[in-house]
Amino acid sequence: MATIYEVARRAGVSPATVSRVFNGVRVSEAKAQSVRDAAAELKFTPNRTARTLRRQSSEVIALVIPDIENPYFTELARGVEDVAQEAGYSVVLCNTDEQLSKESTYLDIAISENMAGVILAPASDHTNLDDVIASGRPVVAVDRSTGYDIDGVMMANRAAGKAAAEALVKAGYRRIACITGPREIETAFERAGGWRSVVSQLDGGGDEDELVRYSTFRVDGGRAAMEDLLALPEPPDAVVAANNLMGVGVLQVLSERGLIPPRIGVAVVGGLPFTTLTPTAVTMVRLPARHMGVTAARMLIERINGDVEPARTIVLRNELMPASYPARA
Amino acid sequence: MATIYEVARRAGVSPATVSRVFNGVRVSEAKAQSVRDAAAELKFTPNRTARTLRRQSSEVIALVIPDIENPYFTELARGVEDVAQEAGYSVVLCNTDEQLSKESTYLDIAISENMAGVILAPASDHTNLDDVIASGRPVVAVDRSTGYDIDGVMMANRAAGKAAAEALVKAGYRRIACITGPREIETAFERAGGWRSVVSQLDGGGDEDELVRYSTFRVDGGRAAMEDLLALPEPPDAVVAANNLMGVGVLQVLSERGLIPPRIGVAVVGGLPFTTLTPTAVTMVRLPARHMGVTAARMLIERINGDVEPARTIVLRNELMPASYPARA
DNA sequence: CTGAAAGCGCTAACAC
C-alpha cells in the first residue's frame, strides 16, 4: 500500500499537503489536483489505523447485541447502520450471546480500538460500563437500561405487556399465562409486569405466580415454557409471549397439539418474523426495532460530535395489532 | 488509558519488557510479576490501534455479507464467530445490501484497517478483489464464487435445485415453476439450473423459460414472482423457491389465496426460519449455513497463520427434507 | 534476559 509520503513525492508537495487534501482542508487547486492524480496513480488509500492512532478516534462505532440471530436485533442493526453510514461511520456488529464475559471483551475492544462510540443492548443489568465510560467514549443503551447515567432508547415494555394481556381479556379469555425471558433481563421483567397488572384485576386474580414462566428469549425457551404450562392441572386458556422468538415457540407447540388460536388465545410482544401461515387470531404488539436503531445512532453521533447535554432516555411507543377472530366457535 | 511506558516506570522495567510480558515472550518471573501488578493497578489494556499499526495486522476479521436480515447469513455468521473467537479473533460484520458500492467500501476498510483477513459472500460475480488480494490479506469466498483463484466454501447449488424439483416430480406434480434470485447471483442461477435439468425431461418440456422467474432474494421478491406465476394463462401446479426468504413469500401468497400445499406443490432451497404453522406438505432442501461459516473461518485462519497451499474450494452437501403429504385429496 | 531506539502512517501544531 502506498503511503502519504510516496504520494507527496510524486505530486511534488509535502506529506502535510497530501493529508490536507484528504481531510478537506483548503489547499490551492493546482496542488490539490496533482495530489489527487498522484493518489489515483498509486491507488493510495489512507491508512485508517495510523489515522486512528494519531487522532485517538476512529470512524467506527460498535453495536453490541445479545443475539444476532434474533430478527429484532438485526432490524435494529439495520437502523443503526443506515444512519451511521450516512454520517460516514461504519458499524461493527458484536454478538454477546447474552454472556457478560463476551460483552465485556467486546467493550474492551471498543476502547482499545479507539472506536468512536458504542451502542449497547446490555446482556444483563450487571453490565459494567466503568471502563468504557472512563475512556470518554459515548455510549448509548438500547432496548435495556443500564443503571448508568447515559443516553438510552427503550421500548415501552410495561405498556406492551399490558396491551398484550388486555387484548386477550377483551377477546374473552380469563386464565391468561405469561411466558417471558430471564428475570435479569429488564425487558422480560417489565413486560411480565404489564401482564401482571392486568391479570391481577381479573376475577381469578391471585394465580399470577402459577401462570408466569421465566425462560430464555429464544424459540426453544418459548416451547419449553408452553409445554410446561399445558401440563398444569388447570392449563391457561391464553398466553402472552414476551418476545418474538418465544412467540414462535409457543405457536409451534400449540399447532403441534392442535390447539391453534383462538382455541388458546395468543398475544405476542414483537412481530412474528418470516411467518408463512400465521393464524389471524394472534395479537401482536409491534416494537419499532428499526426506529430504535435509527434513534440511538443519531444520539450517539450527536455525542461524538461534542454534544454535552445531560443524558436523555427516549421511550418508543409500540403498536397494537389486534387479532382478528374468525366466526366464534 | 495507561500506556506501556507508565506501566514500565511503575514496574521498574523498560517498555520493551512490558511488551514482552503481554506478548508471551519469555521474561524473568520476577519482572513479569511486577509488570502484571503494575498493569493491574493502572488498569492497563494494550492499545490495539498502536499494535496494529506496528504489526501491520490486526486481530479482527471482516465478514462481508449481502443481507444481515436473512437468517441464512446470520447463521453463517454464528459459525464464523464461534471459530474466530476460539482462535482469538473478533469478527466485524459488514452488510452490503447486495450493493457493489457498499461492498467495495467495506473491502477498502478491511485493507486500510489492516484486518487479518476477510470472509466474503460476494454481492455479484463482478466483485473486484484486486486491491484486497494485492494487499496480501487472505480472502475466503463463501456461498458464491468470485472468479478469482482463492479459497471458497460453497453449497451444492445445482444439486439443491435439482433435488427440490425432483421431490415435486416424485409427488406427482408436472408443471413446476422456479422462483429464483437475480441472474447475476451465482446461487440463484445455479439452483435454477438444477431445476431446469429436471423439468426439461418432463413430458411438457420446453416451457422452462415461461416458468422461471428471476426476482430479488427476499420475501417480497418471492411474493411478486408467485403472484406473477399465478396470473399465467396456465399457472404452474408446483413451484421451487430458490431461497428461504423467497419460500416465505411464496407460501404467504399461496396461503392468502387458499392454495395451501399440497394444492400447489412447494419445495424450498434452504430452511423456513421461525415458522409457526408450516404445512407439512413443503419440501425443504436444507443448507448447512453454520457449517459453511465454520469451515470458512477455519480456512481463513490457516491462511492467516501462513498456510500457502494452492487455493481450495469446498462444496458442502445439502440435506433433503421431503414433504410428508397428508391423505390424498 | 533486558534495554535503547527506530519507526509503523498519519495529523496537527508551528513556523514561514
Place this chain on the structure above:
DNA sequence: GTGTTAGCGCTTTCAG
C-alpha cells in the same frame, strides 16, 4: 497556503 517536525502507543531488531 505550505512545509517541517514531533509524536500517537506499540513491537522489534540490535546490542549488551
